Amino acid sequence: MSACIITFNEADRIGDCLASLAFCDEVVVIDSHSTDATRQIAAAAGARVIERAFDGFRSQKAFAVAQAQHDWVLCLDADERVSPALLEAIRAEQARGFPEAAGYRFSRLSEYFGRFLRHGNAYPDRVLRLFDRRRGGWRGTREIHEAASVDGVVRTLPGDLIHYPYRSLEQQLSKTQRYARMMAEDDFARGKRATLAMLVLAPAWRFWRGYVLRLGFLDGWHGLVYAYVRANYVRQKTIMLWMLQNGRPVQG
Structure with a gap:
């Protein structure tokens, strides 16, 4: 399984993101010419780093998926981390060969200035981020508020994707x-x-x-x-x- 991340000036956050992806067979980072140490930190953590000019969120993520060496991909942003419960659920499905599913969605839990939001429009905020790229991906033309889609069954996994969306x-x-x-x-x-x-x-x-x-x-x-x-x-x-x-x- 490959993990795919797009970055730009994420030196303060990319390390924790990559640490939560240590279970993946490879990590691909597509960096939009960061001016901080993002690329160096990612490379030191073992990620394969590719520089590419940014031409839209969807396009950048689709390019990242295309660079992966494995067909099953897990897509994260630099401000996200796989929680222990979600990690356990993903590894269990992987051990079974991702049976009868083209993709998996899970809840995203966002931290908001010292508190995790568990209600309102912020949660559960389910996102499809783990999928078989042979059956889908970052499709369409909209570059903002992009979403992955697949042809086939999408299952929901327990556990949260931890999200730290705002620095201030x-x-x-x-x-x-x-x-x-x-x-x-x-x-x-x-x-x-x-x-x-x-x-x-x-x-x-x-x-x-x-x-x-x-x-x-x-x-x-x-x-x-x-x-x-x-x-x-x-x-x-x-x-x-x-x-x-x-x-x-x-x-x-």
């Missing part, structure tokens, strides 16, 4: 604004359009669904802040789409 609130806000622009541009190119009702209701619904209906309030103030920031992401994306369809620029 400022970094989160900057990241969500960039993603909002990319999503708005993608939606616009696909012919999607915003309405005045969406401008008002979409952010409110995202907050209500996550914080109230999905019990985000049980995560304390961390859940409240997370729900607000995610609602703001929807607001930014919808406003940017509105601007684009009215011929206005969204960035200078």
Whole structure:
């Protein structure tokens, strides 16, 4: 089994990610010309490091999968780690030869400024990351919020993929604004359009669904802040789409 990771300036996080993948037969790291020690740390840990200019999240991950030496691949981001429970589940399936499945999904548990979020829109956040590349992969054309898919049965494994998505609130806000622009541009190119009702209701619904209906309030103030920031992401994306369809620029 091969592990595939894409990186850019992840020197502070790549070591822990790689340590959690020690059970894999090989680790492939596709690095987008980092200016820190990411490549050196990865190589020292035994990973095969390839430099490649970044041309989109989906494309970069698809390239990583294509470089793997094994058909079964486990795809992670540098801010993710395989938990002991998930490791046990993966190894059990591997020992059985991954029977009757084209891929496996599992829950992603995100740390948010000192607390793991176990409710709301943050959890269980199931992702398909372990799959037979002969039967699928990072397909489609959308480069943002990319997702793998396979032709065949997808099973759910116990255990969590541990996620450390944000170094600071400022970094989160900057990241969500960039993603909002990319999503708005993608939606616009696909012919999607915003309405005045969406401008008002979409952010409110995202907050209500996550914080109230999905019990985000049980995560304390961390859940409240997370729900607000995610609602703001929807607001930014919808406003940017509105601007684009009215011929206005969204960035200078």
